[in-house]
Amino acid sequence: MSELPKVGIISCSGEDCPGGNISREATLKVLHDLRPEETATICLPLFLAGGEGERGFAKRFPTITVDGCGKLCAAIGTTRFSNKPSVEINLEDYPDFSTLKTEEKWHIQESSSNLVEKLATDIANHVDKIRNTSE
Amino acid sequence: MSEAKKIVIPCSGIGKAFGTVSREATYQLTETGHQEEYRTVCLPLLVAGNQDAIDLLKKSKVYTIDGCPKKCATLSVERTGIDVTMEVMIPKVLAKNTDHKPGTVRDIGPNGVFLAKDIVNIILEEGSD
Amino acid sequence: MSEGGIGSTFMSVAREKIPWWPEVDNNKCDGCAGEFDCLKFCPHKVYKIIDGTLLIEVENKYNCVVFCRACQKMCPKDALSFPNKSDILKIIKEARST
């Protein structure tokens, strides 16, 4: 088992947010498929509801926040209750996202699943980068 | 945005199948036939302290769906000083449908969809008053 | 729930000294018609499918959690059996006292 720190990934998962499903899906892909051993699942709502564990983790370990819109709930929520994320990703910064039709943003379809792949790859690369520099 | 006065907020926990079930129930309620009456507001907005979201909740009946006893959705709403009209605790819903244990957080399977439907019914029943 | 396995201890006794694991009666076992309930159920990877058959065998016997018999209940053919618990406890107690 690696002694490098785990990286927490916090997805906005917003239910009423155009990119909530894409951010959630990409985050789950990294957590489960791409970097299962290197990452920790962090539940954003638990920050507010009193997840001592989640908050404590995010205070001591590096985190990546993944937001589905410019309201940046994941980044703001994490900073507010724990610490500044190492990397803040906003789906709106992806040109591919703005060209999606509304329906393709909301629910993952073929066109949006490419973006999920791309986003997941980017998150995974950030995980590697963070862990390499923290050696 | 519709003028819906009833707001459903799921926990959407990302670590457990129940989180995805809460989400599925919310989409069933807000996208298939009941959208005039029900809508959802991002729970993360409350975590981030978004004032618009809090103001909207103040004017509405709020229904929360929680996947575990940590009650993130309910507590997050209550901590903004707003009362929850009804909270649905998914393990309780499963307790009366023990054959419908959902799949995983990424694929809740037909059992998860079934549970979500039951949650929708529970909320609709209360909301019809 | 823990995967004990070789090298672990149970009640301060080396796991390898405790003869606790299921025995499969292959006259009764029919592999649940390909469903393999016990294999799917056990989170400790105790079972494996015997290659090319519809039968199950115990692969990692020391992964089996001492005193746990949850898989036995899952078995529709009642093909799984475990040692007597009090015999096992006796073995554990003796090993602890030496």
Place this chain on the structure above:
Amino acid sequence: MSKKYILPCAGFDRPGGKVSKIAVDIIQSLDSSSIIGSIGALAAERPGEIKDLRSSDVVSIDGCSVKCASKMVEKHSAREFEAVEVTAFVDSTDNEDEKARAVVDMVQQHWATATTAPPKTIEPESLEYDFLTEMIDKFILRVKKGLFYSDNDFWVQQEEDLVRVGLTDLLQQMISDVFFVELTDVGHHVEFGDELGSFESTKIAMEIISPLSGTVVETNTNLEDSPELLNEDPYGAGWLYVMHPDDISELDLLKPADEYMTYGVEKAKRELGKKVSK
């Protein structure tokens, strides 16, 4: 504003300083997320300390009219902050603990009224001192002191002639949310390691494995309607049985809290945080 930062007077050899120290200890025990600042670290201009100070809702506690703490905050942060002076309570009481309480009240009042303050995050559990705790990644593992633990992750608490039995916080976290509990009847007799009913969670169906031999004299019937108590309060309201033990010396077979913690941490490292997605 995200964090709470309290800067106490550092003159711990003086009465006001001592009161500040007592006060911040209370504050931290009430809310472990609050940051206790250090005048020394600010004086040395440690970057992390200054960053905390500047990104928090700050309260300074001054032990005397020299106001070192407030001056230190003013020097390193341009923002408004709340200053509490211990000497302000000098007439009300001579008791240091009472003064400290008054300081705590002032600080809490400030945070309650500060519109930008985040919601209170006090958990009742963090007020308890009778637990051993360890953090494994994001998991907080709690082992209650004074109990005996089986390697199957059940606990036993001695209550005069009887024992109370439950499952551990580790087991609760491993199995995840329980939605169904089937308890055995009063009068049922079991041997060590025998089955004492079962429960089902979103992850697994499991037997309750008795951590000692004895006869059930009481069952926690609340669990039938509220199985979530097993997850919420495994050492308290989520207890399983009260039993009459056959032989209390069987407790020797179990682990005391500190040993179980060592065992539990190893187990937790293997078992917790596994991501289930088939």
